Amino acid sequence: MRYLTDRKRAVGKGAAHTGTEDHWYMTVSAVALAFLVPVFLIVFGRALGQSQEGVIATFSRPFPAIVTALLVVVGMRHFAKGAQMMLEDYTAGTTRKVLVIAAHSVAYLVIAVALYALAKMTFLGIVLGAMN
Amino acid sequence: MAETKRVERPLSPFMIGPYYRPQMTSMSSILTRITGNALIASALLAVWWLLAATTSPGYFDFVNAIVTSWFGDLVFTLSAWAVWYHYLAGLRHLYFDAGKGLEIETAEKLGWGIIIGSVVLTIITVIIVMV
Numbered sequence: 001m002r003y004l005t006d007r008k009r010a011v012g013k014g015a016a017h018t019g020t021e022d023h024w025y026m027t028v029s030a031v032a033l034a035f036l037v038p039v040f041l042i043v044f045g046r047a048l049g050q051s052q053e054g055v056i057a058t059f060s061r062p063f064p065a066i067v068t069a070l071l072v073v074v075g076m077r078h079f080a081k082g083a084q085m086m087l088e089d090y091t092a093g094t095t096r097k098v099l100v101i102a103a104h105s106v107a108y109l110v111i112a113v114a115l116y117a118l119a120k121m122t123f124l125g126i127v128l129g130a131m132n
Numbered sequence: 133m134a135e136t137k138r139v140e141r142p143l144s145p146f147m148i149g150p151y152y153r154p155q156m157t158s159m160s161s162i163l164t165r166i167t168g169n170a171l172i173a174s175a176l177l178a179v180w181w182l183l184a185a186t187t188s189p190g191y192f193d194f195v196n197a198i199v200t201s202w203f204g205d206l207v208f209t210l211s212a213w214a215v216w217y218h219y220l221a222g223l224r225h226l227y228f229d230a231g232k233g234l235e236i237e238t239a240e241k242l243g244w245g246i247i248i249g250s251v252v253l254t255i256i257t258v259i260i261v262m263v
Contacts, residue, residue: 027229030222037219041212044178045261048208049200052192055185068182076175082168092143106172113179120186 022081029078033071040071053128060125065118072114080107157236160243164221167214174211177204212257217250 047058058064083103087096148158184195198204224242227233233242
């Protein structure tokens with residue numbers, strides 16, 4: 001009699017060792033982005049072309065700041081995994097490793113810079129608000 | 133222990149061209165990948181602009197001039213189209229994943245829906261942003 005179930009023998013096998021984890025993440029983040037993207041486009045589009053004070057005033061408000069933070073974090077994780085899938089299809093070996101690491105690094109860099117900028121704009125918004 | 137033999141595993145072959153005629157379904161699918169990955173360019177540009185807004189006025193003016201130039205307008209307008217194309221194509225993938233819309237005729241109609249829909253949504257976005 002076999003004590004291992006079919007599932008238990010299958011988990012962790014396969015080329016990626018993670019099953020459909022990445023695909024499921026793309027599904028979840030796609031649904032999140034379906035709600036975030038239209039809102040962000042309006043927020044960002046309206047801010048574009050304003051003066052520096054106008055830009056700071058926009059992104060120091062809670063709604064635009066939180067929408068932008070969510071969009072950048074979810075969007076950049078979605079990008080990193082999507083870019084990885086593309087690279088896994090068209091490259092191999094060391095080239096693949098280097099490019100996958102680079103794609104993830106760029107995505108994390110964008111997240112860090114955006115969150116830093118949003119945090120600083122919130123602070124600058126308070127300072128400018130107190131001056132006026 | 134036997135020496136492990138290094139196997140040169142084949143990459144997934146690029147099927148369009150040598151093996152398959154370009155079709156509506158394959159073209160609209162590859163364009164999903166191209167638009168999604170290309171959007172990193174405008175993400176970098178947008179985040180650079182956000183960062184510039186937190187620095188000196190001189191530096192903001194420098195970055196803002198690039199972002200709001202004809203070049204910036206072109207990049208962001210094309211990106212708006214890429215966003216909407218990727219958005220609609222992504223929704224189509226969710227629909228496909230549910231096991232629906234896979235009949236060739238329906239899939240091709242959905243492909244045209246994405247192309248036309250993305251152009252319409254881009255125009256609407258530009259109008260909303262400009263007004």
